[in-house]
Amino acid sequence: MDAAAWDTPAAYVMLGALVVVVGGMAVAGIASTPAYRLLGMSADGPWWFSPRGGKTQGVVVAYLGLVVAVAALAFVVVDAYTAARFAWTACWTTAAVVFALTVTRAGKLVLRLATGGLVVLADPLPGDYVEADDALDDVDLRAARDAAAAGDWRPAAHLLAATLDPDARHDRVCELAALASRRGRWLDAWLQEEPSNPHALACRVAAGVERAWTLRGTDFEARNVPDFLAVLEDTDADADTALVVSPRDASVLASRLTVARGLQLGVVEHERRLAQLLAVAPHHRGGLSAALQFKAAKWFGSSEEMLRFARAESAAAPAGHATNLLVVVALLEEGWARGQSQSFLHRREVRDEIVAAANRWLGGGPSPVGRAWGHNLLAYAFWFADLPQEAAPHLAETHRHLSTWPWHDDAREVHAQVRAWARERLGASAGI
Numbered sequence: 001m002d003a004a005a006w007d008t009p010a011a012y013v014m015l016g017a018l019v020v021v022v023g024g025m026a027v028a029g030i031a032s033t034p035a036y037r038l039l040g041m042s043a044d045g046p047w048w049f050s051p052r053g054g055k056t057q058g059v060v061v062a063y064l065g066l067v068v069a070v071a072a073l074a075f076v077v078v079d080a081y082t083a084a085r086f087a088w089t090a091c092w093t094t095a096a097v098v099f100a101l102t103v104t105r106a107g108k109l110v111l112r113l114a115t116g117g118l119v120v121l122a123d124p125l126p127g128d129y130v131e132a133d134d135a136l137d138d139v140d141l142r143a144a145r146d147a148a149a150a151g152d153w154r155p156a157a158h159l160l161a162a163t164l165d166p167d168a169r170h171d172r173v174c175e176l177a178a179l180a181s182r183r184g185r186w187l188d189a190w191l192q193e194e195p196s197n198p199h200a201l202a203c204r205v206a207a208g209v210e211r212a213w214t215l216r217g218t219d220f221e222a223r224n225v226p227d228f229l230a231v232l233e234d235t236d237a238d239a240d241t242a243l244v245v246s247p248r249d250a251s252v253l254a255s256r257l258t259v260a261r262g263l264q265l266g267v268v269e270h271e272r273r274l275a276q277l278l279a280v281a282p283h284h285r286g287g288l289s290a291a292l293q294f295k296a297a298k299w300f301g302s303s304e305e306m307l308r309f310a311r312a313e314s315a316a317a318p319a320g321h322a323t324n325l326l327v328v329v330a331l332l333e334e335g336w337a338r339g340q341s342q343s344f345l346h347r348r349e350v351r352d353e354i355v356a357a358a359n360r361w362l363g364g365g366p367s368p369v370g371r372a373w374g375h376n377l378l379a380y381a382f383w384f385a386d387l388p389q390e391a392a393p394h395l396a397e398t399h400r401h402l403s404t405w406p407w408h409d410d411a412r413e414v415h416a417q418v419r420a421w422a423r424e425r426l427g428a429s430a431g432i
Helices: 009-031 034-039 051-079 084-114 139-149 154-162 166-182 185-193 198-216 225-245 250-263 267-280 285-295 303-316 322-338 341-345 348-363 371-384 388-398 411-426
Strands: none
Touching: 009 034, 009 051, 034 051, 051 084, 139 154, 139 166, 139 185, 154 166, 154 185, 154 198, 166 185, 166 198, 166 250, 166 285, 185 198, 198 225, 198 250, 225 250, 250 267, 250 285, 267 285, 285 303, 285 322, 303 322, 322 341, 322 348, 322 371, 341 348, 348 371, 371 388, 371 411, 388 411
């Protein structure tokens, strides 16, 4: 092939396409380093101007440029020895073949870059779909809840009376209260027969909180505010009644923290209520989680205050206690608040903090109380942090006991997609 073959429009197209390839790879490379700011990108900016967006766009441009360059090269070579019509055939055929052979792998790479590794092309298997149940691994709670749903409150009464651990009792009270907020005749019957029963009163308070938040809704813009406040005021009065009967009831004290937040009773009153709870149950996961919400920027605190609080409480909790993971909850809250959860959770220091909290929890031999909750939290957090190896053992546990939080609106669907993500990233040997 003589030199004249390289002085043709097709050759110039090929050279131009190679320049595009180099440019695209350069953008992708720079976006992968701290130098991304030189390209006008921001870690917390819109996707198009974020490092993740820059990497994705750079790779897409480089890939398309490479396909064009290879096709143009085929045109140049064939045109040098045959008629132009065969060169065009070779050009388009080469482009189609290269595209067909590489598009799946390239698509997976682009999808991984664009979503921060959270979405894959693989479909979940039928066995990946499990129903969420917030009773989790508590078979006694499930039995008591089913009996209550059928109108019999006595199993719930016996269960709560036998529950000595404050965290386990709070989990059980909240799940029974969730039922009562929808179907409350069993609780009404219980209170009518035993109006001073502390466990029934605790369920009534927690059910009031549940009803109030259902009225308010989970959107940023609150709905039904007058009804929301009215229910909370009644609930606060019910809590006062319950504490007269049982002043050291940690479940009621924890519920009062959420009531204080909803009624906007102020920092002083909230901290007074928090101190009352911690005097009774120093590492109460449910109460500390409620206090964390109060200290978040979306309510009455700031990111710094929320994270400082969560780190201190997580570090103070005994190894193996689920409160070791409170800092993971705070990091998720921070990511959601920024609107760029993946970007925040992909930072090395954030990933390290999640791993360290998980190790404290696992290293202490996780307590049976809150264990299933912890596996759900960590499976989700490691997915968002794009750490499939770390997520795998927790996903194995969540397949047995799946919670609704923190898996968004459709826990069943999201969890199945995450299992597919882990399998694609780790291979069948992951055992997921």
